[in-house]
Amino acid sequence: MFRQILRAQWLAARLAVVILGVLAFAAPLLAVFWGGDLRSAGSDQVAYWLQGSERIAALLPYLALLVGVAAGFLAWSPDHAGRHVYALSLPVSRARFVALRFGAGAVITAVPALALLVGAIVASLSVSLPEGLHAYPAQLTLRFLLASLTLYAIIFALSISTKRAQLLTAGAIGGVILADLLLAAWDVHFSVTAETLVLLTTWPGPLSILAGAWTLFDV
């Protein structure tokens, strides 16, 4: 049954996944687009090259976000369109069906990650690095995959949640923003949003995978 669900989800998400996969493959190659013979380069040249590589790397978290959001929305979009008639007609429990859907979506998020891995390996092989610099294609791909999976899980859960849960989530986000506005109006130098983001993105926060090193080449 998993194969059928995977196929159904792939048909719904293939266009977005292919486009994002191409982007993920191309991103590491952009870092080495202007050449990569650094073994004999001066330290200034290496510094500029590393800066360019970091600029490209800054795009990858956003790409992971797109992958997660696209996979999460498209996991349930056929069911939303068909008013869940297909799902309700299946002889499986809701929990099992949701798990199968989640698994299928997780497999789909792995496609752009795989494309990123291939691109990173090609970029790593095409450049000669000076001593002290290394390429980290596997670590970069793992971070990308985990970030996509985390964001996919968030959007997946929000998509299937009840209206009440969605309203509670939106209310919580709105409440945090409102608290910040009120504190700013009272000239209090404390930001609830900033503190919340710090908690979420600092280990062991759930979004800590989005922080950290996204560069393919580093010391």
Place this chain on the structure above:
Amino acid sequence: MCRTAVALALCGLCSAAPGLRAQAGESADARDQRLLARAESLDAGRQAAHAAAEARYRIGWLAHVVERHGLAIVVPAAAPDSSVRELADSASELLDEFGAIPQSFRASLVVVWPHADTAPVFSAGQYAGRRRVIILSPIVVLGADYSSERPPRSGSMLVGSVAELGRTAAGAVLRSYAKTLDDQWRAWLPDEYGLRSRTAGGEGRPWSMFAPGSSISGRGCLSGKASSCRLWFGLDDDADPYGSRYGAADLRALYQNMWLHNNHRNGRACLAGSDSACVAFAREIGQPLPVPADGGARRSLVRAVHDLRGAPALAAALADTTGSIGQRLARATGVSEDSLVLEWRRLVLGQGSALQSRAGGKEAVPALLFAGVLLLAAAGSGRWH
């Protein structure tokens, strides 16, 4: 009638001719004298005006002392007062932030900018016995209108920004303090050591800090070897700096681009492949510097000690005169030399923030747990919608 008119005209000409002849004869001398007198008069006027302008110009260069927060600065009077006060504040702020120089030392100095007529300042009075710290770059640009009724002071402006000039003054104080330290510190400390960086940070890693092509110790430090970092910084009292801190291949690569080897037996032998000759040649000519880490790297180490261990620790290290540079830093900070250089490396690579980690098991756990919790929440929801 016509003939009469012509005759009268001729008579008039004849009567005027002697007068003209007399005037021409007179102007040859009198005119010259008249013109000469006029020229001398004009020249005297010009000289008087020039002298007046010079006097006003000299007034602009009289020394003007500004003392703020215990730091005395002597500038030309032409420098705008408010700008000089801001400059002094900027320098004092930098020195206060550094904090490793005794206040009494700062109070014993006078920072002097050039072109100021300082004789009256130092001949008598409260600044008579103070040490002078001379800055070689100019501080003011005067307006071109020397003939203006206003004194040149109002037409002058500072060369560069107040912040930059303040930094120059603070750097001069630091250099002066370094001269009071012992030989080891004087040889090791770079310019503007310890001053807060101009920029808070920047993108990209400070790759150029390590200059990996220059020495094997630099490359080892970049890779994370504490012993290599110590060699690279020259923290230990090495009996043979060139033998221990540089590889023969690094020296050879350096000398290939220099002409010095042509007249040296060791230089030629080094390029021919002799490793020992490379080290001997380095000792002979003293190139490159015995400490592989350049001024920027050493400056960043001093700054790292300040940021990580505090200004009192750095002050104690600077006042220490026993042992190697590394031992002094270790005693003052209470950590080993290896720990100190690794802390510096982490700070440099992380650009002041925590070193960013590579994705691994530790980072995967929260992500997978969170995804699992959300899956459970989604699966346990009570109804479709």
